Every structure is written in C-alpha cells, then in structure tokens.
Amino acid sequence: MxxxxxxxLNLRSSSKVNDxxxxxxxxxxxxxxxxxxxxxxxxxxxxLLQRQGLxxxxxxxxxxxxxxxxxxxxxxxxxxxxxxxxxxxSKPTISxxxxxxxxxxxxxxxxxxxxxxxxxxxxxxxxxxxARRWMEMPANLMxxxxxxxxxxxxxxxxxxxxxxxxxxxxxxxxxCEQNKMGGILGVGAGSSRKPVFVEIEYIGDPSxxxxxxxxxxKGVVFDAGGISIKPSLGMGxxxxxxxxxxxxxxxxFGLAQLKSPINIRAYLPLVENMPDGAAMRPGDVIRMANGMxxxxxxxxxxGRLILADALHYAQHNPAAASEPALLIDIATLTxxxxxxxxxxxxxxxxxxxxxxxxxxxxxPPSQQQQQQSSTDGSNFSLPRxxxxxxxxxxxxxxxxxxxLPSLYFRQLQESCHLADLSNITTGVxxxxxxxxxxASFLQHFVHHRxxxxxxxxxxxxxxxxxxxxxxxxxxxxxxxxxx
Numbered sequence: 001m002x003x004x005x006x007x008x009l010n011l012r013s014s015s016k017v018n019d020x021x022x023x024x025x026x027x028x029x030x031x032x033x034x035x036x037x038x039x040x041x042x043x044x045x046x047x048l049l050q051r052q053g054l055x056x057x058x059x060x061x062x063x064x065x066x067x068x069x070x071x072x073x074x075x076x077x078x079x080x081x082x083x084x085x086x087x088x089x090s091k092p093t094i095s096x097x098x099x100x101x102x103x104x105x106x107x108x109x110x111x112x113x114x115x116x117x118x119x120x121x122x123x124x125x126x127x128x129x130x131a132r133r134w135m136e137m138p139a140n141l142m143x144x145x146x147x148x149x150x151x152x153x154x155x156x157x158x159x160x161x162x163x164x165x166x167x168x169x170x171x172x173x174x175x176c177e178q179n180k181m182g183g184i185l186g187v188g189a190g191s192s193r194k195p196v197f198v199e200i201e202y203i204g205d206p207s208x209x210x211x212x213x214x215x216x217x218k219g220v221v222f223d224a225g226g227i228s229i230k231p232s233l234g235m236g237x238x239x240x241x242x243x244x245x246x247x248x249x250x251x252x253f254g255l256a257q258l259k260s261p262i263n264i265r266a267y268l269p270l271v272e273n274m275p276d277g278a279a280m281r282p283g284d285v286i287r288m289a290n291g292m293x294x295x296x297x298x299x300x301x302x303g304r305l306i307l308a309d310a311l312h313y314a315q316h317n318p319a320a321a322s323e324p325a326l327l328i329d330i331a332t333l334t335x336x337x338x339x340x341x342x343x344x345x346x347x348x349x350x351x352x353x354x355x356x357x358x359x360x361x362x363x364p365p366s367q368q369q370q371q372q373s374s375t376d377g378s379n380f381s382l383p384r385x386x387x388x389x390x391x392x393x394x395x396x397x398x399x400x401x402x403x404l405p406s407l408y409f410r411q412l413q414e415s416c417h418l419a420d421l422s423n424i425t426t427g428v429x430x431x432x433x434x435x436x437x438x439a440s441f442l443q444h445f446v447h448h449r450x451x452x453x454x455x456x457x458x459x460x461x462x463x464x465x466x467x468x469x470x471x472x473x474x475x476x477x478x479x480x481x482x483x
Contacts, residue, residue, distance in 0.1 A: 130249075195271040198245075411425055
C-alpha cells in the first residue's frame, strides 16, 4: 500500500504558455523556493509519513535535489534511542523519487545528476544529525573519554581511499600536562573524569600537503559552572556545551564522506566543568600553553580557557607542515549571544586578517576545479571575502550568520590585577558585551597574521519548538559554513 503526502508549494500559472498547448505540465511554473521553503514543505510531509510507521519514503526532488534531501533527512531525525522500543519512531529509508525517469533513455544523465545531488544532501544532513545525536546524549553517558572514543569509532567506519587520509588521535591528561595546557587542565580539575584532547586530520588534497585549514571546537561535555556554579534551571541543557566539538567533528566527517579536495586539522579539547575541592577558584591564576597567565575571575567563563590552549596548539602543531591558512573556532561560548541575536543567527567574530582576504587567498581553486568549471559551462567565481562566503553559505541553508565586533581587547589586560589577562571584563565594563569580550579574549591567543573566525553558536544550540522541518531538541548548528 502506498501513502502520499502533499504539501503546498504556492504554484502559479505561467504567462508564457502557448494557449494551444494540451500539456498541462507546460502551464506550471515551478517557483524558485528557498532552502527554508523547501525544507518546510518537505519536512512536514516526511514527518507525517514517518508517524504512519512507514519503512521507506520516496521524495520528489522538486527543483533542488540536494536541498530536498537535506531537508528530508533533517526532518526525520529524533533522538529517542534511550526510550523503550515501543516509544521510538520508525527510522525510514528516505530515497529520491526517480521512477518517472526509468523508461526514458534520454533521461539517464538527468537521473545520475539527481542521485548525486541527493546523496550530497543526505551526507550533509546525516553529518548534522550526527552532531545532534552527540549533543543530545546525557552527560553520564558522554564523558570526555567516551566522546573521544565515539569520534574514533565514527571515523573508523569510513571506507579507505588511496589518495585520502583520515586520522583520529586521542591524547590523554598526561599529554595535556606535557604541553602545559593550563586552561584545559584548570577547567577539568574539578571533575573525576579527566580531560582528553582529540586531533582529527583529513587530507583530501595531497598535492597541497603544506596547506590546511584548522578547526577548533569547544568540548565541555557538561558545564555546571565550576565554583561559579550555574542556577539549576536549564542546567540539564549544558550536556550540549560540547556542541562546538560535535559540530567540528561532524563537519570533518561530512567532508571526508564527500571526498572534498581540502586539508583539515581539527582540535577538540574535551573536559567537564564541575565544582569540587580540587576545582579552580575565582581569583586563581593559571598559565596557558602560550605562556600567558590568566586570572580566572569567573569559573563559568571556562570555554574560552580551553579554546585558548587549543588555538595555540593549532598554530604550533609540530606535526603540521605549516601554520593554518585559516583558523575557525566554534563554541557554545556565551549566553549573551542569544540576547543579541536570539535563536536565529550565529554570532560571527573575526580579526583584521580575515577582512583582508578572500576565500581564494586561503584556498585557491585547483587546476582540476577550474578545468571542470570551464567544461561544464559554469562560472568559477568565489565571494570577494571570507565573511561574504560564510554569509552566502548561511543564507543558502537558512542558517545565517551575523557579523559582530570584538570588544574590550585592552581592558581584559588593563583591568587584570594579578595576571597578564582576565577571563572576563570587570569594573565598569562588567556584564557589558559579553560575547564581544569573549571573542577578544580568544584573539589574544591567535597571531595577527593568521585569519581567525570565531563562531558563537550558543543561541542556535537547540530548536526551542517543534518546527515543520526539525523536532525540538539540539540543532547541530552551525553546519552551513561548508561551501
């Protein structure tokens, strides 16, 4: 038995149709739907059929097979694996509907293109769903070590390719001590579950082995705030304070599946921030991996401490052939970002090196890509700036960014009484521009010549309500910076 779900697309009649035409399809003009419009109507239909318990769903690719596939697979996700079997939703196989092309010999290439686009959308969605699953997992099941092993297991399932290298390395607490990562060690001191540090290497373009992009993800598997303890209301959501690390790992996993011609090194500091007799205290001074001392005025401003050590290591990794061409960190860093941007936008901060460069400066198109674009007739053009590229990707996926200024760079130094730097603004600037001052703190640990982008995803960490295309829960954003 077949069941069909319909969703309105607001079709309009064509004014260019030949009045003598008898083909009703000639009288329909498919609207140019945004990704948001596609995922809304597709997601609603997929969820309806999923609730019927179907094991297989075919979806019309409409005008954009990749976007439809991404929307369908995002809509079908629900984290219910810890519930009893009878309370779990069906996990249907979602496929592209191409039956109307099977008997048309001239449509073979069209079908191939549809399937290829569909599979790309599926990979992107499944990678984002992977981040959503990690973020939803309760903290008692997701210690730093468990998270690291889960990442290893996930990447271990990738098929091997002669010209592509993927490697996951997990470093323990002793390694962090050897590398003098005082931020990571200080934040994790209050937990019986010791910090670990994960490095993911993906070489998709061996011809540019000296070039790579570095990604850093905040991985606080549970954030109670430490001695500066959080209020109990909403603390359970802090199981997802490792969302930055989850997104970074999922992004690299998606790129590896797509065999993208790019080289990535990802760095994930994984810790738990708990109150304990051994925990960091407000007023403590710690020495970071770059040698700077930091006065910890608030132990709940811990994410920037572990990111600072990871950012330093990303620039000085002895295993890397060169410093990164671009450095991006992703973190659920500040609650202040949701006050500024709500739950719709990811906060974007950058240094001046980013403003002076285009995407082609960071990763020029290869000769093969240029030849391919010339043969298929497409114009190989890139946005004029890195920020423009991110904004373009965000708008295309209805997952936008908003560029904000970094604030109080010097005040973090000048107002600090005991050390080189304070981890929060104090005095007259206390509680002002929290997201901007956090971004400035990170910039103290990045060399000014290296383009550095900081994405604060705390506001978009979760879907607050059930949407037409995604169920309430952790979002896996911001994933749309993949061009």
